[in-house]
Amino acid sequence: MDIPARVTVLERVPLFKGLRPDELEAVAREAHERKLEKGEVLFRQGEDAAHSYVLGWGRLRLDQATPDGQNVVLRFMGPGDMVGTVAVLRRIPFPATPLAIEDCVILAWSAGRTAELMTRFPAIALNAVAVVGGRVEELQARLSEIATQRVERRIASTLLRMARQSGRRIEGGVEIPFAISRNDLAEMTATTLHTVSRTLAAWEQEGIVSGKRGSYLTIAQPHRLVEIAEQA
Amino acid sequence: MDIPARVTVLERVPLFKGLRPDELEAVAREAHERKLEKGEVLFRQGEDAAHSYVLGWGRLRLDQATPDGQNVVLRFMGPGDMVGTVAVLRRIPFPATPLAIEDCVILAWSAGRTAELMTRFPAIALNAVAVVGGRVEELQARLSEIATQRVERRIASTLLRMARQSGRRIEGGVEIPFAISRNDLAEMTATTLHTVSRTLAAWEQEGIVSGKRGSYLTIAQPHRLVEIAEQA
DNA sequence: CGTAACGTTGAATCTAATCAACCCTAGTGG
DNA sequence: CCACTAGGGTTGATTAGATTCAACGTTACG
Numbered sequence: 001m002d003i004p005a006r007v008t009v010l011e012r013v014p015l016f017k018g019l020r021p022d023e024l025e026a027v028a029r030e031a032h033e034r035k036l037e038k039g040e041v042l043f044r045q046g047e048d049a050a051h052s053y054v055l056g057w058g059r060l061r062l063d064q065a066t067p068d069g070q071n072v073v074l075r076f077m078g079p080g081d082m083v084g085t086v087a088v089l090r091r092i093p094f095p096a097t098p099l100a101i102e103d104c105v106i107l108a109w110s111a112g113r114t115a116e117l118m119t120r121f122p123a124i125a126l127n128a129v130a131v132v133g134g135r136v137e138e139l140q141a142r143l144s145e146i147a148t149q150r151v152e153r154r155i156a157s158t159l160l161r162m163a164r165q166s167g168r169r170i171e172g173g174v175e176i177p178f179a180i181s182r183n184d185l186a187e188m189t190a191t192t193l194h195t196v197s198r199t200l201a202a203w204e205q206e207g208i209v210s211g212k213r214g215s216y217l218t219i220a221q222p223h224r225l226v227e228i229a230e231q232a
Numbered sequence: 233m234d235i236p237a238r239v240t241v242l243e244r245v246p247l248f249k250g251l252r253p254d255e256l257e258a259v260a261r262e263a264h265e266r267k268l269e270k271g272e273v274l275f276r277q278g279e280d281a282a283h284s285y286v287l288g289w290g291r292l293r294l295d296q297a298t299p300d301g302q303n304v305v306l307r308f309m310g311p312g313d314m315v316g317t318v319a320v321l322r323r324i325p326f327p328a329t330p331l332a333i334e335d336c337v338i339l340a341w342s343a344g345r346t347a348e349l350m351t352r353f354p355a356i357a358l359n360a361v362a363v364v365g366g367r368v369e370e371l372q373a374r375l376s377e378i379a380t381q382r383v384e385r386r387i388a389s390t391l392l393r394m395a396r397q398s399g400r401r402i403e404g405g406v407e408i409p410f411a412i413s414r415n416d417l418a419e420m421t422a423t424t425l426h427t428v429s430r431t432l433a434a435w436e437q438e439g440i441v442s443g444k445r446g447s448y449l450t451i452a453q454p455h456r457l458v459e460i461a462e463q464a
Numbered sequence: 465c466g467t468a469a470c471g472t473t474g475a476a477t478c479t480a481a482t483c484a485a486c487c488c489t490a491g492t493g494g
Numbered sequence: 495c496c497a498c499t500a501g502g503g504t505t506g507a508t509t510a511g512a513t514t515c516a517a518c519g520t521t522a523c524g
Contacts, residue, residue, distance in 0.1 A: 064372060064376055066376050066377075066380050067462065068380070068462075070380045072375065072376045072379050072380065074372055074375075085361070086361065086362070086364075086365030086368060086369075087365075089358060089361050089362045089365060090362045090365050090366065095369050095372065096372070115358060118354060118357065118358055118361075119354045119355070119358070122350060122351045122354040122357055123351070125350065125354055125357030125358055125360075125361060126321060126347060126350055126351070126357055128357070128361045129317070129318065129321050129350075129357060129360045129361050129364055130318070130321045130322045132318075132361055132364045132365055132368060133318030133319070133321060133322050133364055134322065135368050136318060136364060136367050136368055136371060137318075137327055139368060139371035139372060139375060140296060140306055140327065140328070140371065142375060143304065143306070143371060143374060143375055143378070143422075144296055144298050144304045145298075146375070146378050146379065146422060147304050147378065147419075147422030148298050148300070148302045148304065148422070150511075150512090151511080151512065181469095181470070181471090182470075182471065182472095183470075183471090187379075190375075190378060190379030190380070191512075191513085192512080192513060192514080193470085193471075194471095194472085194473085194512085194513075194514080195511095195512060195513075197471060197472060197473085198472085198473080201471095201472075201473085212521090213470075213471075213520075213521060213522085214521075214522070230299065230300075382479075382480090383479080383480065413501095413502070413503090414502075414503065414504095415502075415503090423480075423481085424480075424481060424482080425502085425503075426480085426481075426482085426503095426504085426505085427479095427480060427481080429503060429504060429505080430504085430505075433503095433504075433505085445488080445489070445490090445502075445503075
């Protein structure tokens with residue numbers, strides 16, 4: 001990617017919202033570039049946070065391993081998402097592992113550069129607080145959900161959240177444009193593969209969702225899901 | 233509080249780490265001051281985020297109401313914690329309600345001032361990312377916990393986390409220096425008053441924790457709790 | 465075309481919620 | 495000063511939602 005191409009990417013990144021074109025160019029010039037093939041990881045949980053990243057193209061799944069070896073899916077990330085920035089600024093090891101679920105192109109800045117750019121362009125730092133704040137909120141919402149709701153409602157809420165974040169309107173409903181396995185969904189909703197399977201099977205019966213193995217999941221009747229997610 | 237007194241407070245606030253004394257003074261000068269009596273709220277979930285706050289003295293409990301009327305305790309906050317800053321920068325309504333569980337003194341800055349100060353002193357913005365990032369991590373850890381662990385382990389982890397954040401070493405163990413009801417604990421660990429009660433009763437039997445109604449909870453044998461929290 | 469990863473489905477089990485009743489304790493007001 | 499009450503806590507019995515265990519089906523892909 002040459003510098004103008006990078007600028008085109010960075011223009012749409014929330015972290016750099018409000019920067020002038022010449023400022024974006026300065027930021028772009030400092031970046032390294034990294035490619036990741038499907039199945040590779042960007043870094044591993046526990047590693048030293050030497051770089052912060054912005055995802056240009058592709059998708060990542062952010063996984064956290066628990067001390068006893070289980071896995072929790074923290075979130076899916078798409079183009080424009082920042083990765084690892086918090087760990088860099090906190091000077092702590094990465095707390096999770098981002099796995100490429102599609103081929104990715106990623107821009108990277110060293111830890112020192114990251115801090116320096118934010119100091120030079122405070123707008124970036126303000127944007128970063130807002131972005132990270134958004135994640136706090138999302139996590140608080142998920143926490144509330146898991147704490148108070150039955151499994152069926154959590155699965156419904158999770159699908160709706162993903163649809164809202166990355167969904168595409170197509171004929172026949174809203175499509176979630178990347179492959180999510182039943183197991184992914186289980187690890188996102190704090191339940192088991194089995195329960196997810198049963199639940200989705202029932203919803204397919206009723207025509208609320210559709211999508212065969214491997215292909216993308218489509219929410220055919222979002223309003224029905226909302227009903228399930230909101231019922232007392 | 234006069235300006236030098238405020239500076240003394242701000243010196244110990246992570247959000248303002250690394251600022252020079254004259255910079256701190258500038259920040260202190262822009263602050264409003266607000267007192268809160270035990271039982272009052274600083275603001276209410278859903279209100280417009282017009283100010284961001286830093287807790288000078290006292291303790292707050294941050295509550296989130298779920299759509300169906302249940303309550304989740306997000307966290308306890310003590311001196312030096314920032315409150316509401318994220319909502320201000322994201323220009324969204326406050327997502328939770330901070331309730332004073334002790335008398336509090338709080339410093340406040342208007343939304344505009346907050347952004348302006350962070351732009352003028354980028355270090356504040358960088359600190360803010362780090363602080364908020366810390367919350368992201370804590371929430372991710374709690375999410376993992378709730379997602380994968382049995383209730384007993386979650387209660388143990390929660391007590392240990394609180395002890396780590398605000399605990400005081402006293403003879404006979406580590407004391408958590410504010411009143412936590414069984415219900416608070418239930419709302420923090422995604423369980424019911426009843427289960428918490430049973431669990432703590434058992435632990436008191438075994439001499440792992442102690443503390444009668446009203447008085448502070450003391451962890452007499454932290455290592456036993458750690459064992460419970462970590463057992464496969 | 466074989467095989468491994470993923471998914472489905474049924475049955476048994478169990479954890480923790482719910483339901484229910486009762487007990488303390490700290491205040492309050494007569 | 496003491497009875498009363500409200501809020502919080504304890505404890506037992508019952509129930510249900512979801513996990514676990516188990517076995518088998520399906521699909522993608524090398």
